[in-house]
Amino acid sequence: MGIITRRWGDPHLGRELRHPLENRLLAMCVAVTWLAVIGAVSRAYAGEPGEPLLLLSIPALVYFVRGQLFARQRINGVRITEDQFPEAYRMVADAAAVFNMRRVPEAYVVLGNGVLNAFASGHGSRRYVAINSDLFEVGGRLADPDALRFVIGHEVGHIAAGHTSFLRHFGISVANVIPGVGSTLGRAQEYTADNHAHLFCPEGAQGLRMFVAGKYLYTAVDFDAVAERARTDTGFFVLLVNLLSSHPVNTFRFAALADRGRPGRVL
Structure with a gap:
């Protein structure tokens, strides 16, 4: 695992x-998963059918899901290469260089159907980034390459930070189905990826406004005004929504990028 x-x-x-x-939350999530696995092994040895065997099948399930997801990107998406979308390829390669990565991860453009999204994952020793076409065109037809650089830096940052490894995904698999547990680690990981993206292209953080108002209206959004609402828009239900979300709510995320002296708010 260390070599990879x-x-x-x-x-x-x-x-x-x-x-x-992040590391403390990761340790908590791994502990939850291993306690569940140890309990499943004990029940399986005691002769209990059903649930224990289901828990023990988690590694195979994680491997299968990751492999199927990677295959879907390869056969349905457009691979970003030096010849196909060369500017985007240079962004991926530049991000890998800034993060001192020995290899450049694969990258794909996939049909977005109006959804602005991107993600990073892996299978075996391979790592990749997938960017929805609607988000990808922000850096092309809508002429905001810095926004695309930030998105790519964020996703490559997930890979550089070790968020896409099989062992990590297996280790937190049980915690991920417990409301508020796995999602809290997820928010910390998103802040980590944003830190990578900010190192790579700080001016591109303004592009996150598209996740508030969409790709056609985001240039009219005041980034600092959204960030300021992290201080004024609070309360039980705001915290509850954030707790159950795998990503920081927009106001918290913008605030973390606006004030680089403080880590992002996880809770």
Whole structure:
């Protein structure tokens, strides 16, 4: 595991950019999963059918889901290469270089059907980024390459930070189905990826406004005004929505990018 981790990220840079709560939350989530697995093994040895065997099948399930997801991007998407979308390929390669990665991850454009989204994942020793076409065109037809650079830096940052490894996904698999547990780690990971993206292209953070108002209206949005609402728009239900979300709510996320002296708010 150490060789693969070093191949995809610089541990020294990773420590600087990682959200301060991420490793503690990761340890908590892994502990939850392993306690569940140990309990399943005990029940299986005791002769209980059903649920214990289901829990013990999690590694195979995680492997299968990751493999199927990767195959879907390869056979349905457009691979970003030096010949196909060369500007975007250079962004991916530049991000990998900034994060001291030994290899450039694969990257794909996939049909978005109006959804603005991108993600990073992996299968085996391979890592990749997938960007929905509606988000990808922000850097092309809508002429905001910095926004696309930030998105690419964010997703490559997930890979550099080790968020896409099989062992990590298996280790947090049970915690992910418990409301508020796995999602809290997810928010810390998103802040870590944003820290990578900010290092790579700080001016591109303005492009996140598209996740508030869409790709045609976002240039009219005041970034700082959204960030300021993290201080004024609070309360039980705001915190509840954030707790159950795998990503920080927009006001918290914008605030973390506006004030680089503080880590993003996880809770």
